[in-house]
Structures are given as C-alpha cells and as structure tokens.
Amino acid sequence: MEVVIQPVEVLAQLAANAIERVLQERPTPVLGLATGSSPLPIYDELARRHADRGLSFARARGFTLDEYVGLPADHPESYRSVIDRELVSRVDFAPGAVQGPDGAADDLRAACAAYEEAIAAAGGVELQILGIGTDGHIAFNEPGSSLASRTRIKTLTDQTRADNARFFDGDLEAVPRHCLTQGLGTIMSARHLVLIATGTGKAEAVHQLVEGPVSALWPATIMQHHPHATVLVDDAAASRLQLGDYFRTVYANKPAWQIP
Numbered sequence: 001m002e003v004v005i006q007p008v009e010v011l012a013q014l015a016a017n018a019i020e021r022v023l024q025e026r027p028t029p030v031l032g033l034a035t036g037s038s039p040l041p042i043y044d045e046l047a048r049r050h051a052d053r054g055l056s057f058a059r060a061r062g063f064t065l066d067e068y069v070g071l072p073a074d075h076p077e078s079y080r081s082v083i084d085r086e087l088v089s090r091v092d093f094a095p096g097a098v099q100g101p102d103g104a105a106d107d108l109r110a111a112c113a114a115y116e117e118a119i120a121a122a123g124g125v126e127l128q129i130l131g132i133g134t135d136g137h138i139a140f141n142e143p144g145s146s147l148a149s150r151t152r153i154k155t156l157t158d159q160t161r162a163d164n165a166r167f168f169d170g171d172l173e174a175v176p177r178h179c180l181t182q183g184l185g186t187i188m189s190a191r192h193l194v195l196i197a198t199g200t201g202k203a204e205a206v207h208q209l210v211e212g213p214v215s216a217l218w219p220a221t222i223m224q225h226h227p228h229a230t231v232l233v234d235d236a237a238a239s240r241l242q243l244g245d246y247f248r249t250v251y252a253n254k255p256a257w258q259i260p
C-alpha cells in the first residue's frame with residue numbers, strides 16, 4: 001500500500017494524473033467513480049483538464065460504487081444525480097456510459113446481480129476512486145461486511161446516516177436506511193484502488209485502514225490485501241498514523257517514475 005501525505009490540491013493532482021493515464025492508455029477505459037465530498041477536488045481537477053486542454057472521457061465507461069434504496073434516480077441526493085452533477089455533466093462521457101446500481105428497481109436483488117454482470121462485461125474496473133466513512137466503510141460496506149462480498153443490499157449504520165444527514169438539510173429521517181453497494185470483493189477486483197481522505201474526522205479510519213489488523217470491523221482494511229492500492233491523505237487525516245514520518249520520507253525520496 002502506498003500512502004501519500006500532501007495538501008489536498010496535490011492529492012487531487014496525483015489522482016487526476018493516474019486517471020489521465022488510464023484514459024490515455026486504455027482503448028476503452030473503465031473508471032470506478034465514488035460519491036461523497038472527498039473526491040470532489042479530483043472531479044474539479046478533471047473538469048479543469050477537460051476544459052483547458054480537452055482531456056477526453058469519450059471512450060470511457062464509469063461505474064459508481066453505491067446508491068440509496070428508495071430515492072428516485074432524479075432525486076438531487078441520489079448518487080446517480082450527484083455523480084452527474086459533480087463529474088459527468090462537466091466532461092464528455094458518451095450518453096449512458098456511466099452507470100450505477102439501480103436503487104429504485106422493483107427487484108433489488110436482480111438489480112445487484114445485473115450490476116455485477118455489467119461491470120464484468122465491461123472488462124472490470126481499471127482504476128477505482130474511493131472515499132472512506134468515519135467508521136471505516138468504503139462504498140457502503142458498513143462494519144461487519146463480508147470481506148468477500150459482492151454487490152448487495154445493505155442497511156446503513158446510525159453513524160453513516162447521521163454523517164450523511166448534511167446532504168439532506170440535516171434531516172436524519174430523510175436519509176434512507178438501505179442502499180445497494182458494490183461489495184468489498186467487487187471493489188477488490190478493480191486493478192488500482194485510489195482512496196482519498198481529508199480532515200481529522202477521518203484520522204482514526206485512516207489509521208485502521210493502513211495500520212490496523214484486517215477486520216470486518218473496519219471494512220477498508222481489506223485494502224491491505226490489494227496489490228495496487230494508493231491512499232491519498234492530508235496532514236489532518238494522517239495525524240494518527242504511526243508510520244506517518246516514514247510515509248513522508250518515502251514520498252520525498254521517490255523517483256519521479258514511481259509517483260502514482
């Protein structure tokens with residue numbers, strides 16, 4: 001696992017560089033897209049590169065991580081709407097090129113199976129962007145999730161619903177209780193994982209992710225088993241890392257060709 005501790009502007013550049021390489025090198029690039037506030041600086045940087053020098057997503061496909069159950073797709077806080085607003089509408093994906101699990105489906109289990117099939121049919125995800133919840137969830141894989149799980153229905157924890165109430169005008173009751181989410185096994189199938197976390201609220205989750213024992217109690221710890229995982233954190237999110245000084249030294253002495 002590679003851990004980079006830098007200001008958020010630098011983290012966004014590094015993530016955008018990795019995404020740009022996938023867009024340029026792959027004939028049909030497949031990106032894994034995350035919602036939440038953490039990836040927004042990355043999307044801003046990608047939109048800037050698209051506007052300034054024509055970085056193109058026209059050949060790319062995108063798969064989002066998760067979706068609330070019960071919100072209509074056009075609800076402003078459905079993850080479908082969020083990713084459209086924050087990235088898709090700002091660049092040049094082909095119509096229909098970005099998909100998410102269908103949380104409004106009548107048959108949710110069938111929707112989960114169909115989503116797994118769609119990702120596999122696209123050849124799998126090349127680069128998966130991730131955020132992390134304060135309780136260590138990635139996508140909506142809450143503590144207790146099977147480390148081998150695939151896309152399925154999950155119940156959100158009280159903590160996640162409280163964390164996400166800010167997107168629903170602070171109204172906890174408006175936050176859905178259920179979601180569809182790629183499983184930890186699904187996420188682990190992506191060829192490169194790029195997680196971004198900022199702020200002290202994420203410090204304990206980042207410590208567990210990087211240095212804790214691999215455990216369903218902190219689902220993101222499964223990333224320790226991934227052969228190509230990059231963790232991008234600012235000073236605040238890195239503040240509980242025992243190995244923080246070491247990671248800073250590694251990055252400062254890194255040959256240019258190794259930068260993610």
Ligand SMILES: N[C@@H]1[C@@H](O)[C@H](O)[C@@H](COP(=O)(O)O)O[C@@H]1O
Binds near residue numbers: 039132134140164
């Ligand atoms: N399902 C999303 C996750 O994908 C995201 O990583 C997490 C953290 O969000 P934020 O980046 O806003 O802190 O929130 C939600 O629960």
